[in-house]
Amino acid sequence: xxxxxLVCAASLTSLIRWRCTTRWPQIGxxxxxxxxxxxxxxxxxxxxxxxxxxxxxxxxxxxxxxAAADIGSMRGPGRAGYLLLTVAxxxxxxxxxxxxx
Amino acid sequence: MTSxxxxxxxxxxxxxxxxxxxxxxxxxxxxxDRPGLLLxxxxxxxxxxxxxxxxxxxxxxxxxxxxxxxxxxIALQVAVDFDEGHYATAAGWLLATVLLGGAVFxxxxxxxxxxxxx
Numbered sequence: 700x701x702x703x704x705l706v707c708a709a710s711l712t713s714l715i716r717w718r719c720t721t722r723w724p725q726i727g728x729x730x731x732x733x734x735x736x737x738x739x740x741x742x743x744x745x746x747x748x749x750x751x752x753x754x755x756x757x758x759x760x761x762x763x764x765x766a767a768a769d770i771g772s773m774r775g776p777g778r779a780g781y782l783l784l785t786v787a788x789x790x791x792x793x794x795x796x797x798x799x800x
Numbered sequence: 801m802t803s804x805x806x807x808x809x810x811x812x813x814x815x816x817x818x819x820x821x822x823x824x825x826x827x828x829x830x831x832x833d834r835p836g837l838l839l840x841x842x843x844x845x846x847x848x849x850x851x852x853x854x855x856x857x858x859x860x861x862x863x864x865x866x867x868x869x870x871x872x873x874i875a876l877q878v879a880v881d882f883d884e885g886h887y888a889t890a891a892g893w894l895l896a897t898v899l900l901g902g903a904v905f906x907x908x909x910x911x912x913x914x915x916x917x918x
Contacts, residue, residue, distance in 0.1 A: 702825065709821030709867050710814045717813050717862040736875035743876055754828070754873065759821055761871035763897065764844035767905040768852050768861065786898060789871055790890075793879035 704751045709759030716760050725773070728765045729785055735761035736789035740796020761789075809858060816863030820844075824868050837873050838896060844869035845901035849908030 719727035735757045742752060766785050770778055828836035848865040850856075874897050881890035 702822070705825060706818040706821045710818040713817030713821075713863060713867045714810065714814055716866060717858060720862065721858075732871040732875075735872040739872040739876045740879055743880070750825075753876075754825055754870070755821060757872040758824060758870040759817055759867045761873075761875075762844075762866040763841040763869035763871050763874065763901055764848040764865035764905075765862070765869075766871065767845040767901055768848050770902075771849065771852065771905060771909060782898075785871070786894065789875040790878045790882070790894065793872070793875035794882055797879055797883055 701751065705755035708751050708755035712756045712760035716762060716765070720765060725769045725781065728762065728769050729781065729788075732761045732766060732785055733788050733792050737792035737796045740793035740798075741800050742796075743793075744797040744800025812857070812859035813863040816859040817867035820864040820867030820869075824870060834877065834893060837870065837877070838893065838900070841869045841874065841897050842900045842904050846904040846908045849905040850911055853909045853912045 716728075716731045719731050721727075723730070739753055739757045742749075742757075747753075766781075770782055773781060824836070824840045827840050830836065831839065844865045847868075848861055851860045851865065874894065878890045878894045881887070881893070
């Protein structure tokens with residue numbers, strides 16, 4: 700039953716991500732990744748170990764492949780900036796979330 | 801886009817995202833948290849590279865690849881390693897994800913000869 704809830708949560712948040720990325724290309728992916736990474740840090744810090752929320756909802760909300768596709772479609776210095784902001788920002792965001800909890 | 805086509809797109813993304821998340825969950829359960837996540841993230845980058853080059857629909861890009869990969873999970877893994885002072889481990893898994901994901905994405909976009917798609 701947990702597995703069903705997990706995939707349903709991921710499916711729902713994937714639709715939210717899709718909506719964000721079609722409305723705001725590139726920025727949308729980065730924002731959902733930053734928000735999802737920060738949120739997973741807060742949840743983990745508070746001892747919430749529900750796979751439905753972490754692997755499901757936040758796993759579906761955030762994406763590595765979408766970021767790769769965005770970077771692949773970009774040219775010039777924006778590309779390095781996007782990569783750096785996603786990699787450093789998401790890691791720092793999760794860490795910040797851990798500290799806040 | 802008519803409302804029925806739009807509804808079908810939403811349903812396709814929702815169903816393929818459920819499959820992507822189930823595959824990630826299975827991979828993590830079968831080969832472990834870290835290798836399972838790395839495999840899914842790298843595989844997702846490879847599939848999306850091919851999908852973008854081929855002009856595939858959102859069911860494959862936003863749905864399957866989007867849910868197969870997880871940025872929040874790798875970010876948490878790095879943050880916890882860093883917090884516990886395992887700096888080399890944190891950097892190693894992060895670099896492996898970025899470098900392998902980037903390399904596989906780049907290679908997969910070249911699988912289709914220019915002008916041979918759509």
